[in-house]
Amino acid sequence: MTATAKNAEITVNGVNVTEVIDLVSAIEASPELAQSQYRLTNRWIDRGHSQSRITEFFSGGKIHNHLQEFVLDADVPAPLAGTDFAATPGEHLLNALAACITTTVVYYAALHGIEIRSLQASVEGDLDLRGFLSLSDNVRSGFEDVRLNLVIDADEEDLEKLESFIPISPMLDTVRRGTQVEIVVERQTRDS
Amino acid sequence: MTATAKNAEITVNGVNVTEVIDLVSAIEASPELAQSQYRLTNRWIDRGHSQSRITEFFSGGKIHNHLQEFVLDADVPAPLAGTDFAATPGEHLLNALAACITTTVVYYAALHGIEIRSLQASVEGDLDLRGFLSLSDNVRSGFEDVRLNLVIDADEEDLEKLESFIPISPMLDTVRRGTQVEIVVERQTRDS
DSSP states (O other): OOOSOOSSOOEETTEEHHHHHHHHHHHHHOGGGGEEEEEEEEEEEETTEEEEEEEEEEETTEEEEEEEEEEEEEOOOGGGTSOOOSOOHHHHHHHHHHHHHHHHHHHHHHHTTOOOSEEEEEEEEEEEHHHHTTOOTTSOSSOSEEEEEEEEESOGGGHHHHHHHGGGOHHHHHHHHOOOEEEEEEEOOOOO | OOOSOOSSOOEETTEEHHHHHHHHHHHHHOGGGGEEEEEEEEEEEETTEEEEEEEEEEETTEEEEEEEEEEEEEOOOGGGTOOOOSOOHHHHHHHHHHHHHHHHHHHHHHHTTOOOSEEEEEEEEEEEHHHHTTOOTTSOSSOSEEEEEEEEESOGGGHHHHHHHGGGOHHHHHHHHOOOEEEEEEEOOOOO
């Protein structure tokens, strides 16, 4: 990671570059501080509706509480026999992707001293329901293709550099390359 | 997809099984109705904070409006130089995963006439920040490992069957196998 700012308290794109450089230095000195973990619990409410609660995360060798608890609902729309109370799991994943790419570009731009005036993304993900409904062995259940269009207001000479930051995005890497997911199922034991 | 209900209006786990069976029949008759698309727009607000808006989706051959617009914020916590205004992109992705697995199990259970009394998941995702910070070529930026623990209150004899539904989850399939993401970057052209 190259940075244009050293020592002085510098803010670009709202990002405190000095803080990020301090984080980089701390991890270079003690690589174990790079280990991070995100966590949540999810509870089925009814029908296709579930709710996640996020209170803490592990970063820099310790558990931190978020400033507040975040509650995320997911549901299924009416054509899929749901109540459309909240965004679908697929939309939540596209949001994770868009938000992560945006943040990555904005942070790296800040570290390179590149000002971004505005950044917007539109994302589309294609699904073939024959996968989820087990109607075809040749159709996967997940997204077959995702397309993201990023519109950036920045100086023209910075555009190529900004584009080069995109593949660093952690959630883009997660979705493009895939990640192992280990699952354990337990039966609820009831006291009464 | 096997179903225990035919013709009659049957509801299991809050899911209208008849509606789902009608959907399956419609797609069997006209496979092109299976093509679906989720969409959203995301806008950078400041620093690590961005906001997605979700208004419509494509399903069954036409565009549907959601019953309301869904707004999803994402941000970065304080140790990563953010303001911790909302859940991180990584937490949003874990939510997509947990919600999708929950919904998949509940829907398939309904279609098999299996009653679920409660279902909760806890999810953890490990990240090594040396990836995002470009401090090591051997460390990926995305999740290295995700673990999900599912606690189900259902009859003991149904547990194995319920477990078999998990891999069908579209977002689990997306994350485990990965998905291509095409990205186009445009420079904002300004009128004034």
